[in-house]
Amino acid sequence: MTFLKIEGLKKNFQIVHLNQTIHAVQQLDFSMEQGEFVGITGKSGSGKSTILKSIYRTYLPEAGRIYFDSEKYGWLDLQKASEREIIYLRKYEIGYVSQFLNVMPRTTARQLVEQSVLATGRSLIEAQKEAEKVLSHFELDRKLWDTYPNTFSGGEKLRVNIAIAAVKKPRLLLLDEPTASLDQQSKQKVKEVIQKLKESGTTLLGVFHDIEFMDELCDHIFEMSQQSFKRAGAAL
Amino acid sequence: MHDEPILKIQRLEKVFGRGCSHCQHEDTRQLEKNFCPYCGTVYACRNISFELFPGEILGIVGESGSGKSTLMQCLYFDETATGGEMFINHEDFKGKNIFALSNQQKRNVRNHILGMVYQNPTKGLKMNFSSIGNIAEKLIAAGNRHVGEMERVGMELLDKVHIPLFRMKEEPKRFSGGMQQRVQIAKALSNYPPILFLDEVTTGLDLSVQASVLDLIKTIQREMGISMIVVSHDLAVIRMLADRTMVMLNGEVIEAGLTDQVLEDPQDAYTQQLVYSLL
Numbered sequence: 001m002t003f004l005k006i007e008g009l010k011k012n013f014q015i016v017h018l019n020q021t022i023h024a025v026q027q028l029d030f031s032m033e034q035g036e037f038v039g040i041t042g043k044s045g046s047g048k049s050t051i052l053k054s055i056y057r058t059y060l061p062e063a064g065r066i067y068f069d070s071e072k073y074g075w076l077d078l079q080k081a082s083e084r085e086i087i088y089l090r091k092y093e094i095g096y097v098s099q100f101l102n103v104m105p106r107t108t109a110r111q112l113v114e115q116s117v118l119a120t121g122r123s124l125i126e127a128q129k130e131a132e133k134v135l136s137h138f139e140l141d142r143k144l145w146d147t148y149p150n151t152f153s154g155g156e157k158l159r160v161n162i163a164i165a166a167v168k169k170p171r172l173l174l175l176d177e178p179t180a181s182l183d184q185q186s187k188q189k190v191k192e193v194i195q196k197l198k199e200s201g202t203t204l205l206g207v208f209h210d211i212e213f214m215d216e217l218c219d220h221i222f223e224m225s226q227q228s229f230k231r232a233g234a235a236l
Numbered sequence: 237m238h239d240e241p242i243l244k245i246q247r248l249e250k251v252f253g254r255g256c257s258h259c260q261h262e263d264t265r266q267l268e269k270n271f272c273p274y275c276g277t278v279y280a281c282r283n284i285s286f287e288l289f290p291g292e293i294l295g296i297v298g299e300s301g302s303g304k305s306t307l308m309q310c311l312y313f314d315e316t317a318t319g320g321e322m323f324i325n326h327e328d329f330k331g332k333n334i335f336a337l338s339n340q341q342k343r344n345v346r347n348h349i350l351g352m353v354y355q356n357p358t359k360g361l362k363m364n365f366s367s368i369g370n371i372a373e374k375l376i377a378a379g380n381r382h383v384g385e386m387e388r389v390g391m392e393l394l395d396k397v398h399i400p401l402f403r404m405k406e407e408p409k410r411f412s413g414g415m416q417q418r419v420q421i422a423k424a425l426s427n428y429p430p431i432l433f434l435d436e437v438t439t440g441l442d443l444s445v446q447a448s449v450l451d452l453i454k455t456i457q458r459e460m461g462i463s464m465i466v467v468s469h470d471l472a473v474i475r476m477l478a479d480r481t482m483v484m485l486n487g488e489v490i491e492a493g494l495t496d497q498v499l500e501d502p503q504d505a506y507t508q509q510l511v512y513s514l515l
Binding site: 013014015016017053057058059060083084086087102104105106107115118119 | 239289292443447448450451454458475476479480493494496497500501503504505508509
């Protein structure tokens with residue numbers, strides 16, 4: 001069954017006082033099934049992240065529809081959904097991981113993950129249990145659990161970032177270049193983390209630069225070119 | 237998730253001055269910013285409508301003079317709104333326009349349903365009273381008469397905002413700015429208000445104290461489920477705290493949306509300038 005479907009997505013950025021328009025995505029169609037891992041690749045500035053941010057409603061597209069199979073709301077156009085519905089979906093159904101960790105200052109990795117669970121209205125005991133589980137699942141060094149992530153390396157930050165999103169068990173997880181700026185070893189770790197997410201049944205849509213990485217993990221790969229998908233091919 | 241707003245504001249207006257034939261009609265008025273050049277009337281808040289949902293933090297950003305604080309003062313009845321309606325989802329006030337209530341009833345709303353933290357602690361605190369006495373003042377206003385109980389609540393709250401209890405009998409004037417701000421938050425929380433207004437609470441605090449106040453606000457939201465309106469010109473603070481954000485300019489709301497959308501894909505020319513000014 002179709003899980004996410006994009007029809008005719010178009011997004012330009014108008015910078016009013018410079019009187020300029022930046023063309024990001026034009027006429028994009030796309031759909032994916034539940035449980036799939038779909039990768040998007042393409043040159044910098046080709047509009048890959050714009051797709052993810054439009055799904056997450058960080059960006060407001062000019063035209064097009066983005067249908068999502070929500071557990072609570074059913075088949076829903078994310079562009080027409082109310083802000084309250086989007087806030088609910090972000091809390092329970094759609095996660096977003098970027099390469100940057102932007103969190104409350106002076107909060108430990110453990111607390112960050114716990115708070116992510118608490119925000120969904122579950123008890124502190126549950127949150128503590130879930131946080132421990134997900135942090136060890138993603139193999140973050142135990143010594144780091146009770147320290148502040150701004151001292152972490154890129155790969156460690158990223159794993160905290162994924163843990164914060166994954167602990168809520170979202171139906172759809174958007175990955176925005178999570179492996180950019182990581183060394184080979186950290187990349188390998190992140191790959192394992194993503195592999196584990198996929199095995200647990202999470203539907204994943206990710207933007208990557210690393211073709212090899214994608215070939216190993218993705219069910220389908222799309223390449224962005226001229227603000228739309230050039231080819232759609234199935235990876236092995 | 238609750239879908240009934242706890243607070244609903246419709247077409248709120250605050251005008252300082254009488255207005256003249258040039259500015260009285262909304263459609264034909266020509267203002268310089270929010271100011272009528274003919275009669276000097278200031279239109280501080282114009283046509284402001286929004287909803288606040290239970291447990292939600294709503295951010296308001298805008299430059300100095302955009303009407304943010306005036307809006308908050310109208311909501312807390314420090315200023316009388318000159319137009320518009322305010323509804324609170326509370327059994328005693330269902331369907332009633334709060335702005336139209338008597339002053340006594342408004343005090344009642346303020347004492348039981350609302351809390352306010354001002355940018356300037358001297359506005360929210362009696363600087364010569366003890367800290368615990370400041371909290372007791374709010375509790376008495378809310379109808380408490382039991383001294384032992386009030387002291388218990390006061391101590392619990394001061395502890396929550398990390399004021400050492402051995403200093404609870406000291407006057408806030410002897411505290412640092414950050415401590416004063418935290419006493420003010422404790423005072424505002426003392427009647428367990430379902431709605432809390434925070435007006436530039438971290439402005440002027442150093443980064444370390446700012447972090448602890450932000451953490452406190454988040455903790456309060458999470459543990460007590462309080463709905464808040466946070467006014468700040470610091471976009472980083474708004475990004476950290478608010479789910480949704482309104483941008484004000486010259487007394488009007490020019491843009492509103494999910495916080496990350498307003499900050500990353502601003503639609504209005506002014507909001508774009510504001511966001512592109514971020515260091």
